[in-house]
Amino acid sequence: MTIVDIETQGLTDEAFATLFTEAHTAHSFTEQPVSDETADAIYELLKMAPTEMNTQPLRVTWVRSREARESLAEVMNEGNKAKTLAAPLTAILSMDTN
Template sequence: MTTEQSTRALHLAEEAQDLLFREARTANSFSAEPVTDEQVQAIYDLVKWAPTSMNTQPLRVLLVRSPEAKARLLPLMSEGNRAKTESAPLVAVLAADTDFHEHLPTQFPHYPGAKDNFSDEGGRVEFAKFNALLQVGYFILGVRAAGLAAGPMSGFDAAGVDAEFFADGKRKSLVVVNIGNPGESPWFDRNPRLGFEQVVETV
């Protein structure tokens, strides 16, 4: 199947396919144009509908806006990520709430007794991280759907961020995402993607 045939096989409009995937890039510099609270809420109100295991929704989002908060975050970013983070008008620290089960209903209509599975702390933490990482992917697509550029990064001192911003110990940082409109020379050269035959196997 050609790329054109693949494009036509999808229900999503071609312009939306380009916005979310083909033409979307990870920005490495940002303009000074602000990201509004309304944009952030619209992003969340869209991506909250995406699936997590048993609808547990463990993702938590810390928005770093003020110069004072950014000054606390920058030393915890890896050296190669500091300049781009400093230039971003908004930075989101995406974290997993390891006590997500406290926000769940007492009874799961489709999973009787499921809440009892979260009594083991070790298993609960891994479950929270896995499902929050699913939501990280949705969040990045939501940023793109808002017409903004996202710069997700794993290069930071996670333990340091947790100590600085999540002192209660319940949230574990996973990814830091710079958000905004692209600035000057924002893109690195695009790396190739694996082809269908390299990834997909039918049995």
Template sequence: MLGRGGVTPHERTPVVTSSTIDPAATQDLQLPPEVQDLLFREARTANTFSPEPVSDEQVRAIYELVKWAPTSMNTQPLRALVVRTDEARERLLKHMADGNRAKTAAAPLTVVLAFDADFHENLPRLFPHAPGAKDYFADPEPRTDAARLNALLQVGYFIIGVRAAGLAAGPMTGFDADGLDAEFFGGTTWRSLVVINIGKPGEGAWFDRLPRLDYDEVVTVA
């Protein structure tokens, strides 16, 4: 469950060994090193999973943590479909890309993360100190752009939340989004963004760690 104080050794991925890692660079962070490892350095995208189930309580605990992600004007456009039944999984699998179908079939739980293009209907409650907030998003095209951007911010938090629960996440964008939306979200304003397999990592879960860009390659100070 969330907040259980880490994961057991067999669930942990190997420590990253790279000449670009400088332990002193993160020593002043508020998170202790073992939590930095759990959420970032040792966290990996899983491609296989053990059969151990993921409970509804774990999913709720993840959401209760990641709902605090920042979004513009507190829009909170992220929506989630938890694919738990065999029937729903079969409906999902036919829309997954070939390379993602088998691992999705074998994962203990899969969640479709989507955005709600009509998120603005909630703004009178979510952003009450700006009475005109809902009208600000009256135009559907920029509203959809805002929904997608802010929901993607929430997706990143969701992945970290899965890691915080001691679980591995396997996020995928290789699927037929139009087909999936018609299958599950027909007649709604939800639109799929990412499909995420969730569970304890299985045998051969990890591909080789790929390099990351260094600070000086990414950061410019003006």
């Protein structure tokens, strides 16, 4: 069975492609700020993702100011520094092990 043979649970071909076969990581950003409402909406979607035994370990730290992103970039892999500094908002995804 190939991926195209799998039942898509009512997704249109366009939605399936957007989610799985054509999705990619963003490497460039506009200078437009990301509102708190948009960040909240992103979190509302991502908190619904399945987790092991419904433990909900995800923690999100939003890094918005230039100064905070510069501090973060100091400890990042060289390949990610420029993207982080250019982004209007960075999300650090971590896990609560307790």
